[in-house]
Amino acid sequence: MEAERLIEVGRRALAGSRGALDVMAEAWQAQAVARAIGSRLAACGPLELRSEARALGEIGAGCSALDHPSVLSGGARAAQLSGMVEVRPALSALALLLSEAGIALVGVACDTGEDNLYWQCIEAMDAADESLDRVHGMLRRLSEREPGRERDRDGPYDGIRGPAASAAGP
Numbered sequence: 001m002e003a004e005r006l007i008e009v010g011r012r013a014l015a016g017s018r019g020a021l022d023v024m025a026e027a028w029q030a031q032a033v034a035r036a037i038g039s040r041l042a043a044c045g046p047l048e049l050r051s052e053a054r055a056l057g058e059i060g061a062g063c064s065a066l067d068h069p070s071v072l073s074g075g076a077r078a079a080q081l082s083g084m085v086e087v088r089p090a091l092s093a094l095a096l097l098l099s100e101a102g103i104a105l106v107g108v109a110c111d112t113g114e115d116n117l118y119w120q121c122i123e124a125m126d127a128a129d130e131s132l133d134r135v136h137g138m139l140r141r142l143s144e145r146e147p148g149r150e151r152d153r154d155g156p157y158d159g160i161r162g163p164a165a166s167a168a169g170p
Contacts, residue, residue: 001080003037003090007097010077014100020108020117027124030101034131035059036078037094041138046086047146049138056134059127088142089097095135102128 001009010033024045038056041049084090102125109121 001082003040003081003084003105006033006077006081007090007093011092011093012098014097014104016089020112021106023104024117024120024124027101027128030097031043031059031124031127031131032076032078032087034094034098034135036081037084037090038131038134040081040084041087046142046145048141049087052115052137052141053133054129056138063104073105073168088139091142093137095132095139098128098132098135102132 007124010026010030014023017023034138035057038059041053042057045053096160105121105125105128109125110120112118112121
């Protein structure tokens with residue numbers, strides 16, 4: 001499945017999540033998609049993105065939350081990644097997904113009284129935040145590569161819109 005379509009599927013699933021465990025599972029699905037996109041760009045993306053992409057591909061790897069039954073039962077959605085038509089729109093969509101996952105995780109962390117779930121949320125928020133930083137770094141590099149490209153009136157990145165725009169970064 002193409003990256004932007006895969007990300008949109010993840011955004012819909014996250015928006016439809018009911019309950020803390022579903023939100024956690026979707027947040028880790030989002031992180032798996034971020035790792036898959038990072039790995040793909042590290043292998044065959046633009047040269048100036050490969051370092052950041054490699055780091056994105058390694059964030060959160062080996063986290064125990066990926067063993068969550070909701071993730072395992074449906075499998076990692078990221079395994080369906082078949083390619084990326086355009087890098088900038090895919091990274092912009094990924095930034096939006098990671099922002100929304102981070103906000104959903106804050107809600108779960110604030111509402112839970114269970115220590116284990118709270119710390120899993122904190123771990124997932126850290127991974128989403130670090131991934132978002134890497135994605136923003138790649139978008140900045142793409143903007144530097146195209147100095148004549150007109151920038152949005154709201155910021156330097158294409159497509160970062162929606163309810164989580166304030167969390168989308170500088």
